Amino acid sequence: MTSTETIGWFADIGLVDRPSVGGKGGSLGELTRAGIAVPPGFVVRTAAFERFIEALEASAPLRAEVEALDPSDLDAVTACSKKLRARLEASDMPDALRAEIAGAYAELAGADRPVAVRSSATTEDAEDASFAGLQDTFLWVMGADEVLHRIRTCWASLYSVESLSYRLKHGLPETGVAMAVVVQTMVDARTAGVMFTRSPLTGDRSVVAIEGSWGLGSSVVGGEVTPDRFVVSKITGEISVRDISKKLIQHVPAAAGGVDELDVPTERQTIPCLSDEEISALTDTAKKVERHYGRPQDIEWAVDQGGALMLLQSRPETVWSQKEAAPVAKPQADPLMHVLSIFGGKR
Amino acid sequence: MNAPVKPVGFPLPSSVKVIPGTEAAQASYPYFMQFAKGDDERFWFYNSMHFPEPMSAFDTVTGEAAYIALGAANTRVHVLPTVLGIDQRIINGRIYIGGNAVTDPVQIGRRVEEFQQRGLYYYANWEQLYAQWKVKMLALIKDAEDIKIPELPEFDDLASVHAGRGIAQNHFVLTAYHKTIEGYFRMWHHHFEFLLLGYGAYMVFFEFCKKAFPEITDQTVSRMVAGMSPEFFRPDDELKGLARLAVELDIDHKFPEDGKADEVLKSLEQMGEPGRKWLEAFEKARHPWFNVGVGDGFYHYHRSWNDDLSIPFSAMPGYMRQVREGKTLDRPIERLKAERERIIAEYRDLLNTDDDRAAFDQMIGLSHRVFPYVEDHKFYCEHWYTTLFFNKIREFGGLLARHDFFASPEDIFHLTRFEVDAALSDLMTSWSTGSAPRGPDHWPPIIAMRKAAIAEWAKHPTSPALGAVPDVIDDPAIVMLWGITSESLNAWLNEDVTSSEIKGFAASPGVVEGIARVVKSVDEIGRLQEGDILVCPVTNPTWAPIFRKIAATVSDIGGSMSHAAIVCREYGLPAVVGTGTATQRIKDGQRIRVDGSRGVVTIL
Numbered sequence: 041m042t043s044t045e046t047i048g049w050f051a052d053i054g055l056v057d058r059p060s061v062g063g064k065g066g067s068l069g070e071l072t073r074a075g076i077a078v079p080p081g082f083v084v085r086t087a088a089f090e091r092f093i094e095a096l097e098a099s100a101p102l103r104a105e106v107e108a109l110d111p112s113d114l115d116a117v118t119a120c121s122k123k124l125r126a127r128l129e130a131s132d133m134p135d136a137l138r139a140e141i142a143g144a145y146a147e148l149a150g151a152d153r154p155v156a157v158r159s160s161a162t163t164e165d166a167e168d169a170s171f172a173g174l175q176d177t178f179l180w181v182m183g184a185d186e187v188l189h190r191i192r193t194c195w196a197s198l199y200s201v202e203s204l205s206y207r208l209k210h211g212l213p214e215t216g217v218a219m220a221v222v223v224q225t226m227v228d229a230r231t232a233g234v235m236f237t238r239s240p241l242t243g244d245r246s247v248v249a250i251e252g253s254w255g256l257g258s259s260v261v262g263g264e265v266t267p268d269r270f271v272v273s274k275i276t277g278e279i280s281v282r283d284i285s286k287k288l289i290q291h292v293p294a295a296a297g298g299v300d301e302l303d304v305p306t307e308r309q310t311i312p313c314l315s316d317e318e319i320s321a322l323t324d325t326a327k328k329v330e331r332h333y334g335r336p337q338d339i340e341w342a343v344d345q346g347g348a349l350m351l352l353q354s355r356p357e358t359v360w361s362q363k364e365a366a367p368v369a370k371p372q373a374d375p376l377m378h379v380l381s382i383f384g385g386k387r
Numbered sequence: 388m389n390a391p392v393k394p395v396g397f398p399l400p401s402s403v404k405v406i407p408g409t410e411a412a413q414a415s416y417p418y419f420m421q422f423a424k425g426d427d428e429r430f431w432f433y434n435s436m437h438f439p440e441p442m443s444a445f446d447t448v449t450g451e452a453a454y455i456a457l458g459a460a461n462t463r464v465h466v467l468p469t470v471l472g473i474d475q476r477i478i479n480g481r482i483y484i485g486g487n488a489v490t491d492p493v494q495i496g497r498r499v500e501e502f503q504q505r506g507l508y509y510y511a512n513w514e515q516l517y518a519q520w521k522v523k524m525l526a527l528i529k530d531a532e533d534i535k536i537p538e539l540p541e542f543d544d545l546a547s548v549h550a551g552r553g554i555a556q557n558h559f560v561l562t563a564y565h566k567t568i569e570g571y572f573r574m575w576h577h578h579f580e581f582l583l584l585g586y587g588a589y590m591v592f593f594e595f596c597k598k599a600f601p602e603i604t605d606q607t608v609s610r611m612v613a614g615m616s617p618e619f620f621r622p623d624d625e626l627k628g629l630a631r632l633a634v635e636l637d638i639d640h641k642f643p644e645d646g647k648a649d650e651v652l653k654s655l656e657q658m659g660e661p662g663r664k665w666l667e668a669f670e671k672a673r674h675p676w677f678n679v680g681v682g683d684g685f686y687h688y689h690r691s692w693n694d695d696l697s698i699p700f701s702a703m704p705g706y707m708r709q710v711r712e713g714k715t716l717d718r719p720i721e722r723l724k725a726e727r728e729r730i731i732a733e734y735r736d737l738l739n740t741d742d743d744r745a746a747f748d749q750m751i752g753l754s755h756r757v758f759p760y761v762e763d764h765k766f767y768c769e770h771w772y773t774t775l776f777f778n779k780i781r782e783f784g785g786l787l788a789r790h791d792f793f794a795s796p797e798d799i800f801h802l803t804r805f806e807v808d809a810a811l812s813d814l815m816t817s818w819s820t821g822s823a824p825r826g827p828d829h830w831p832p833i834i835a836m837r838k839a840a841i842a843e844w845a846k847h848p849t850s851p852a853l854g855a856v857p858d859v860i861d862d863p864a865i866v867m868l869w870g871i872t873s874e875s876l877n878a879w880l881n882e883d884v885t886s887s888e889i890k891g892f893a894a895s896p897g898v899v900e901g902i903a904r905v906v907k908s909v910d911e912i913g914r915l916q917e918g919d920i921l922v923c924p925v926t927n928p929t930w931a932p933i934f935r936k937i938a939a940t941v942s943d944i945g946g947s948m949s950h951a952a953i954v955c956r957e958y959g960l961p962a963v964v965g966t967g968t969a970t971q972r973i974k975d976g977q978r979i980r981v982d983g984s985r986g987v988v989t990i991l
Contacts, residue, residue: 239601239602241602242601242602243601244600244601244602244603245600245737246600246602246603246734246737247600247602271602273603273604273607274733275607275729275730275733275734276607276610276730278604278606278607278896278984279896279984280602280604280893280896280984280985281602281985282982282984282985316898365739365740367739367740367742367743368595368598368599368738368739368743368746369595369598369742369743369746369747369750370742370746371742371745371746371748371749372746372749375749375750375752375753376507376510376511376753377507378588378591378746378749378750378753379506379507379510379584379587379588379591379753380468380499380502381591381594382587382590382591382594383467383468383469383470383502383506383587384468384469384495384499384502
């Protein structure tokens with residue numbers, strides 16, 4: 041598993057490599073290097089995208105078509121987007137590049153083990169809502185051809201109407217456009233979800249808030265189920281909230297690749313999707329990740345059919361971290377005066 | 388979302404009827420404890436934490452003395468700026484209480500000035516005043532122990548005649564009684580000398596934590612402060628020590644699981660050196676540490692371990708078994724202390740600013756200073772003194788029973804403290820005049836009627852509160868001790884009694900399923916089997932031996948700082964307290980789940 045200019049294995053990359061592996065890829069590398077269980081995988085670096093585009097440019101101009109567009113002419117932008125996306129999806133990669141990516145896939149997963157293929161944006165503002173179209177994720181992708189296809193789909197999303205309009209509007213050069221793609225083994229999740237290393241409701245930094253449901257985490261992330269919710273003290277480990285909800289559907293891997301939505305059997309709908317031991321293991325992992333990054337995190341996790349816990353993603357928590365924390369109380373010259381807040385009618 | 392339904396309020400006091408047939412028993416309570424005009428405008432709640440069972444006439448002395456002392460401390464001594472005392476009323480044997488608040492800003496201002504030289508003086512001189520308190524309290528206990536209840540012989544003592552005492556023996560019946568009552572009232576003043584101040588300091592820290600860490604649980608806050616007093620757990624520790632000694636001396640086979648204490652003691656006396664050694668240790672341990680009540684000490688039938696050795700003796704075989712299995716019985720005090728320090732340090736680290744950390748240090752420092760009193764006073768006041776006091780009253784009961792006022796010394800507890808005074812005067816008069824006392828004809832039918840009334844009242848549930856719900860509940864004692872907050876009242880009001888979920892305070896974490904044993908009075912604790920879940924009006928820490936057996940605790944009343952909550956955390960038992968109605972809604976023998984982390988009990 042040797043990393044190259046095109047391929048970066050998780051163990052070899054970190055957040056500093058963001059320009060070539062993207063935020064998601066860098067974060068997965070960072071977690072792997074911190075000793076946190078992450079499904080193994082690699083990143084198809086931005087250099088691969090550039091090699092692909094250069095090959096396309098060689099046969100017919102591509103960037104020039106975008107640069108010639110009038111940002112206010114939405115019809116023209118839409119038509120161009122449609123054309124370029126179809127071109128990227130349908131065109132083969134150069135042989136050497138194909139071989140290198142297929143080789144890494146074979147090394148990772150053998151001939152046809154399922155992987156997730158996800159786009160990994162290289163700039164902070166690319167993670168904004170304005171670039172939402174960039175955040176493509178394909179689950180349960182099997183076989184080298186399909187993997188290569190989905191990588192091209194991720195790349196093609198750079199030419200979505202939203203992306204094109206954004207670049208045109210901000211005058212961003214087409215030569216600076218790049219995208220990394222993560223290829224990662226799938227976890228056949230028994231239970232999956234998200235967790236926050238501070239309360240999303242109150243901002244309380246002393247708790248970890250966990251949300252989870254049966255099956256793959258896409259049902260939780262996509263808001264298709266009301267997940268079970270647990271709140272755990274980071275300091276005492278006490279589980280102070282257990283909201284067990286009725287979990288009606290679950291996402292499971294489809295036999296032919298992709299994801300199926302199934303009904304949850306009645307007897308499993310209202311039982312907790314995590315044991316206390318698993319909740320406690322998740323909390324420990326959350327603490328470890330937060331300590332590693334030195335700031336509150338928003339984490340995607342899964343527990344596989346064998347009960348092993350893995351993290352799929354971790355990114356900085358942004359909502360509460362941007363608020364100025366109000367001071368709680370001021371020290372008093374005479375500490376006894378604090379009691380007047382109880383007895384003194386100051387409440 | 389629908390707008391929350393505005394609570395309609397609880398029944399008005401005037402709408403609560405005396406249960407038919409018990410009117411005369413209700414009338415026996417002092418007039419100033421009866422609901423009257425004006426009481427409908429106030430909020431009252433049933434103090435089932437301290438008085439979970441209908442009160443016998445005499446036992447109302449506890450409510451009287453306690454609220455007199457509490458009110459005096461708040462209103463006149465420390466001069467708490469915003470709260471005065473607590474009024475009490477009794478109906479169908481149930482004690483309802485209601486706090487008095489100061490709302491006029493001018494009055495609050497005046498009281499703040501007074502408080503600064505009174506209440507604050509106590510905080511500033513806490514350690515010295517508390518050291519003085521213990522001396523005072525032990526002297527008071529000694530005084531009470533020394534009270535002699537005179538017999539009334541046919542002729543007065545010759546020696547006192549020759550000494551020219553000039554006072555006949557019957558006079559000392561009255562002085563002894565008055566001294567006994569006076570000592571009890573005095574004890575309650577001592578009890579409240581520090582208590583509310585202690586709770587106030589704790590509440591400051593509690594509110595800080597809730598603001599800084601909105602999702603911190605009550606029990607985590609109290610873990611940072613409570614549970615470290617050596618005296619609080621001393622009786623149980625002594626018991627464990629005796630169990631260990633018995634195993635060491637190889638005499639543990641003399642303690643069968645269902646052994647009777649007096650038979651065990653007799654067999655030890657007969658077995659020579661090892662038995663003698665154990666009995667010596669036993670005598671040393673039981674004075675004073677077995678002066679611990681099997682209840683909260685507020686009822687005459689809450690006897691101490693010394694009065695009823697069956698409780699400690701039923702616990703010892705279990706401890707002995709654990710010793711034989713090589714388990715350590717010691718509470719790992721050092722480990723618990725280190726854990727508490729870790730928790731404090733980690734929460735402190737999460738604070739945002741240096742100011743917050745400095746305020747946190749000041750507040751927890753103050754809490755740690757006041758808390759030993761909050762935990763320790765119970766042993767001296769509620770356990771040692773109250774059981775001693777009721778035993779003294781029992782001696783007067785014996786005197787009256789020997790003069791045929793009633794059949795059993797215990798019957799005295801169906802007279803009010805004023806009526807006992809009258810009965811003793813009747814006895815003194817008859818001893819003087821040589822006529823027959825009137826009591827033997829007067830009291831027996833009244834006592835029978837009152838006993839029947841108490842039995843009847845016990846069958847009827849009573850509303851957890853009466854009157855209008857106040858906008859805010861600001862009294863530190865009411866919030867901390869009784870767990871009564873606007874939220875808990877609304878929960879009581881809006882409770883769906885058909886639901887299988889009962890909500891309360893999360894008092895001690897963990898989830899357990901088991902068979903519910905609904906135990907409404909202390910006489911019933913023998914029914915608890917290994918692994919049962921105790922469901923009771925008020926959890927009581929002094930049932931310590933029982934806590935070894937049970938799997939969890941559920942109570943009608945109690946906050947996160949009630950002693951039950953503390954003891955359950957100590958024993959690692961899940962507990963949900965302050966449910967309002969658990970004993971009414973859970974049936975004995977039902978399977979229930981107790982989630983002590985969330986404060987929810989589910990009937991399965």
